[in-house]
Amino acid sequence: MTLADLVVALRTEAERANERRLLTLAGDRECGLDAARDALATLDDPDATVLTTREGVGTHPDGADRLLGTTQTAVVLDCHDGFSANVLGRVVGAVDGGGLLVLVTPPLDAWSGSEYADERLAVPPFTAADVTGHFRRRLADTIRAHPGAAVVDVDAGTVEHDGLTDPPPARSHTPPSVPADATFPPDAYEACLTADQADALSALERLRDGAAVVVEADRGRGKSAAAGLAAGSLAAAGRDVLVTAPAYRNAAEVFERAEALLTTLGTLDGRADDHTLTATGGGRVRFLAPDEAGCLPDDPDAVVVDEAAALPVRRLTAFLDAPAVAFVTTVHGYEGTGRGFDVRFRDHLAESDRDVVDARLDDPIRYAAGDPVEVWAFRALLLDARPAADQLVADATPADATYRALDAAALTADEHLLREAFGLLVLAHYRTEPDDLARLLDAPNLDCRALTVDGHVAAVALLAREGGLSESRRTAMYEGARVRGNMLPDVLTSQLRDLEAGRPVGYRVLRIATHHAVRSTGFGSRLLADCHDEFGDAVDWFGVGYGATPRLVRFWERNGYRTVHCSTTRNATSGEYSAIMLRPTSDAGEALHDRHTRRFRARIRDGLSDALDDLAPDVARAVLRATDGAPPPSLTDHEWRVVAAAAFGPGLYDAAPGAFRDLALASLLDPDGSLDDRQERLLVRKPLQAGDWETVADDLNYVSTRQCMRALGAAYRPLVERFGTDAAEEERRRYGSD
Template sequence: MKLKNTAHRNLIFVLGERDWGLGYLATQLASLPEEDVVWVTTAEGLSGNQVASFQVKQLLGREYQCAVVDLYSGFNPDAIAVVAGTVVGGGILFMLAPSTDQWDRFNDPEYKKLVTHPYASEDIEGRYLRRFKELVLSDSAVKLIRQERSGGDENPGKDENIANTDVAQPLQGEGGCLSVGQEKALQAIKNLAQGSKKNALVISSDRGRGKSTVLGVAAAQLLLEKPLNIILVAPQVGSVAAVVEHCIEGLSIDELSVKSPAREILSEAAQHAPEWKNNQLNYGQGKLKYFAADEIINRKPQADLVLVDEAAALPTFILSAILALYKRVVFSTTIHGYEGNGQGFRLRFCKILDQEVPRWGAVKLDESVRWGEADPLERFIYRSLLLDAQPVNINNILQGDALAVRTELLDRDTLSADEAQLRELMGLLMTAHYRTTPGDLRGMLDCPNLRLYGVFFKNRMIAAAVIAEEGGLGEEWMDPIWLGQRRIRGHILPQSLSQQLGLREAIQLRAARVVRIAVHPDLQGQQLGSNLLATLSNDLKEQGFDYIGASFAVTAQVLRFWNNNNFATLRIGMSKEKSSGCHAGLVMRSFTAAGEDTLQLAEKRFLAQLPLAIDEYLRDISPELVLALSSGVSPNHLAPNDLGLLDDQDCLDVEAFTRGHRNYETCLLPLRKKVLLNMDRLNACSNVTVLERDLIVKKIIQKLSWQEVINSLALNGKKNAQNLLRQAVEKLGAEV
């Protein structure tokens, strides 16, 4: 293959039998160095880089001239999105697939991941692949190579030949200069790092615009100027490979283009190429170190600058915690990508930035540096996977009209053929949930146990819900699931009730799980979500479901939404999930007598164990979440030893404590009584400040040590904490 200086990438489908296609591609790509080609396949016997679709995140930060995705191994939209981003300008993404006339009946290996008992792969109707086929055949930029038979021989067909498609060098193959946008972002990072006031910077772009390069170069130049402690945060350590690589390159003295006054005093060890070891890069007295998001919040390491890469893939509350902990933070985010949705990030987190650091800066990288503008591969990937979907523009349809809406169960056959409505649906979900991925679109179209609801205003979708049918399992599953010997795909609510809560017969009940619920960001707070839940609940009740529920990453705000819609909290997970940094929660609302019996038993068990859980594995949750969990709970539940009301001596003890005559440790029982009997006031912050509320919860309810309380609330020592607690308890009021 000849090398040309063009930056556009190509997408080529190789259509035919699998063995023919693999052999044909291996022959055609043999002239390229093995390190320039990656194969995504389960086939054996291929040379070079090879991963299965579930391993593609290993490829993050890497670049290839050519990539081959074997769709015979499974059509995985998330994997395709990742792999497409590794192909450099001028490169080719090959997709090996059956002839397009076979796609409607193709037994995709991925179907096994889309079905739950009692469904089988044969129950999938293939809506997603039908839609994808239409997009392939209608795009003139997509090239096809078809297998033809002539006298028993298998030869490439007439549509295209790889020899006619050149592979070019990357756009930055010569010189490696930063783009104008990158230079602007680099200077903005350096200005932030050198500033004296608390501030933040957001760098956003689509993929291929060089955000990782900017972060790496900035870290290198800052470390060269003075010994800084720079922390790098990302959803997973593999995501920062490109940042680290560019930082190491920038710290190579021989290639450095910037002058550093510190160079002359660098130790001899720093004169050699730095090494990334144990998630850390040392350079002189400075360092660049990676921390997982939950780790940085729990450990609170010191840092002069924090770089958060792929911020859209992290929950908003984690980003807020990082912002609160550190003086200088850079948030780098992909606008449209597999890592998480930048639109949701923009709508949710930027509002927090406005409140906390009103002078925060923003730089958007528009110029592609890894492939050319109007790249055919990027255009097709965005269109087919709906990476750039957005909710409807409300300003174009409201025009002062009353919000008269209709809610309906969506017909998925009709939906799969309506690109405009699909884009509105995915746009809603991506703004509502930080982890929405291209694979979610396939699930919504193909999973037999899913049903979709939409809320429409003037025929435009403004809210949506995804519901999974679960439960109704036979007696043969009862003991194996209850004893933890079996776990079947899906059926999250029934299996949680059985395994975690010990309700052996709960798997037999018919359940409806709310997988996603989303309301247009400009229309939130108008009861659209609550009304949608009420409408679909009525439908499900009429259809014989025993209950509706949800499992989600618990925050106080989200939990209150469910509680306000009459869902009872039944479970909080023992440990935080790595993906969200939150404990998992389970809520439920019953429709039938059997469902209500199960709910009552589960809620009783949960409330009885809640104070013990708060003392043990929930000691690190926020005070706001403690109060949300405890909302409406009687004092006897929070005080299982039947503490009772405050007697006269208790009142004297509380008064003595608030006046400074008694120590906290000598008044433990009356103080706990006092707080538990005033939970409603505490929850409403009606007569205490937020800091006073948090202090009461952490010390008296969660029973943290004085040092833990001081550290978490940034108080000035034990005496300050004790005086503030005396004041807070006194302000709870004399009434009981």
Template sequence: MMDALLDLTAQMTREGIRRLLVLSGDEAWTLQQAQALRERLGGDGLWVGSDPVSAPCVAPGALKTLLGREVMHAFFDARRGCDVAALAALSGTLRAGSWLVLLTPPFADWPTRADEDSLRWSDTPDPIVTPNFVHRCCRQFIADPEVLLWQQSDRPRFPLAAPRPDWHPADGHPQAEQALILEQLLRLPPGIAAVTAERGRGKSALAGMLLRQLEGEAIVTAPTRSAVEVLASFAGEAFRFMAPDALLASQETAAWLIVDEAASIPAPLLRQLVSRFPRTLLTTTVQGYEGTGRGFLLKFCASLPRLQSFSLSAPIRWAAGCPLESAIRQLLIFNDEAFRDAPTGEVVLEAVNQSCWQSQPALPEAMYQLLSGAHYRTSPLDLRRMMDAPGQAFRCARASGAVAGALWLVAEGGLSPELSRAVWAGFRRPRGNLVAQSLAAHGGSPLAATLSGLRVSRIAVHPARQRDGLGQKMIASIAADAAGYDYLSVSFGYTPELWRFWQRCGFILVRLGTHREAAAAAIPRWLCSR
């Protein structure tokens, strides 16, 4: 086993690819095999898990401290819970020739195991089982011939590993795509440019190359200082960083503003920043763990005047067709198939249950893609909630079989009179129940949280059908069918356009927030219908 694995690792290094290795079995067996692999593979052998082992190791929630760095081989412990955002982030740090070793329970037992990570997204007091997500993992790992699957009950199944061309890593000079974009950026008239790409395509390196060649002064900003290490390494002495809030509060000016991972900065804050500089370059990951997506282009970039858009498609840090990248993209739905074709024809509304993830997964996948595109802060955590969290309800608008609209609702309220009174008095804040708790705490009614409601969590309509009234039709269908519920509600960051939409849907204002939310930099409003 080990000799064959080392031979395959050498081949992967020559070909510039990474792969997923799944270790499935009981805790003692998987730990024993992982430790043996860690010793034989060498490299960094970074361990990511809630239970620390020998260094280097990091908890999933702390993985962001390592972003901007590269790792050779990593181990992800998902035996007690799976933080999919951390898994996706880890995959993006791995160098060409690396393995991502994933430890899981036995496939037969895994669907009935409570997932400790569910405490972050399920709004339940105890961990829950997550059968829809687990069955998706098992199906993919078994079906993907590029995954090395090693189950305790069976012999290791090696990838077919057909020979690929030798890969030559980047030498620090602009690659073909980068050179073309760099030439245009250096001639950019006053205005805004956006460079989007998947992870590993060299967009941060491109920004650093631009910074090094600019004649005037430039300021770099990003969600965190650690996120711009790659950019800084290419920029050299020209690199000058300021945090977004500090930059906005200052009077600093420059010929250029460069914003790395722009979609992770609240849109209103980003809009204020770009308005202060004659030229701005925005770079962002179109798909990935941060929750950025096509919506950044559809929503934010589409509103900018004089915008020039560029994209990088060829990977630089690894070879094209990397099996690990393909596996993570498929597992976490980092793709845009729902946007490829415009849905045409008559629209049919239908309810979609979480069980569809197993019976007809293509339908909820398309709905998630649409929701991700419309709400560019959607993250893999939302995918897990959509799959397995209790109290979720969904509606779909389909035209000729294609998804034209998606609606995601969450059941709230129904608290006991005692708990509702405690919420009203400010003694208790049970998880979830966003609007129900607000009605009790701010509405002056001790029993308000005993009422049962449905809250609109997300709504999205395909861009090609956004003037057809589909959003209102989906809301109307829920309002007509919401038997057993006392009210329908929504909480949203205020914009005039959204305010008009919810008014047309028949909602009335019950509360206006007093503080801007960090995520949206907008004042939240609570609306209720019925």
């Protein structure tokens, strides 16, 4: 069979079944690209997309991003130098039913070799020679083994596997209909392509009543289109609809469908800007990034959160303050999974006072159910990876678990182990990408450890080796150069100006996840303790950087980690400030920890009234309390008299605000602090963050500013007694306080 014959045969059966086919052209790169051009000529498709590494799609996937939301009859992806699993994941979804996905690859037997190693995984001080090929070997194996995947050896000019499956003809979709009680325009339902999509649109009508609507589906089912039709219907009725997503490209389909519907209805007034549609009745559909949208600016009537599972719980919870909200999310996918959404957010949703309406779309729109290319992509990129079933670990205790290394060889040899471990890692973070699977299997700086119960993964940790950098690399980092895979040394060096921070070697805990069936029972702490025992003598420090919440800070503090930095900007997606914590294990690690602890204490005093003036008080309390070695406050005798007079007599806070700030900081850094939670929040909001009295009183639920002022004075009394000098004691006694 010639290549032309194979292409015709693949295309013919793909069109008959409304499925897609995968064609792999393996061998020399130029021969592969020539063969791809011949294949496209056979298809007679001048609009087919060819993505090559010369366009930079391996490291800069803009070309692949342009395909999001589009449909193609054929896409060619060059998988030679700069190959990226992220790009492959994006490209797969762009091929329409009846179309071909063409991969131009090295020889499949040689693809895992060092000459094809992904240099992006060579984190300094490692080199490309240290990158393994397990991911690429696994990818090649799935291509060879999967139905609907043809393989051509372009060097030999032979068809290794024709990929033909002789499928039955495609079944037509169940046509949608307009519900008898529909309140959205009939044109919206007539724009639906499946009955599933119409059912989802009907569920989204409940946004008119203030409900929280959850729409879940795999990719290609039309969930974003249904959300767009709902947004257009609401805007046509004069409603203000705020749309948010991790990036505008995620929500582009929402806007396209909303605009098309408003045009059909004759109510489109225009685009106020690139991200805003206006309707003639005063309604609109507008996009804002999650950090802006979380404040609900201009009081929208409804919010649509697309790719909701890609956002953290804190951000999602904020949207429950909207009059109505729709969470549109992917069940299986790397921009967040529906399973993660369920585990992390459903309890918050259930505890709200909202009526919750669920809708799920199962029927693919652009290709038939069971499409072999979709099934292959799910397997090859572990898009449907999930943890072990609850009942397999639910009754276990940390003492029942076995600590074990999950090296790449073990993971690739045991598909169930790989799926369980990676499924937990996907749930541990709201943004996990296909490239993370390649890193897990091939990156030389990563180590994976787990606790297993009867062979099933109950907890997993991914550790990244950082530091140990040469003097020249440390100097370059200090002068602004970025060094891959060394996040903690990078921050400590480039931002905090420590030229020696990259010298000690450490392990950063990149991810840690516990199965939700045994969460909060000690598995995470047991796993960390075992990692510390195994690696502690080989490195100088353990560290972690994460979006700070009080619960997470307390977890890391309990496990021996101490705060050395709090970022001064919020993460644009999570909306959280990041904490960096260290756990030293050697003299070099102690020195690194101690000097950054001192510097953190010195800068946080003023930072809280500047860049961190909106840091949540409970987060501030947690990160400060998790800092080692707080010295006593250093106030002059005069300052002590002012503070003592304000606490016990007629003194004024405004007479020495710096002294009140120093004493507040000393109290919050003190592990034996005696104030209650509300008093500590008051110390954060007023003396440290310098909030005005009215705002602070309102934030902390005081009935008046006068009551708030009295409460602050009362909060300082035990501080004067604990830290005060003879001058403070003399002033205190002046007002009859014994």
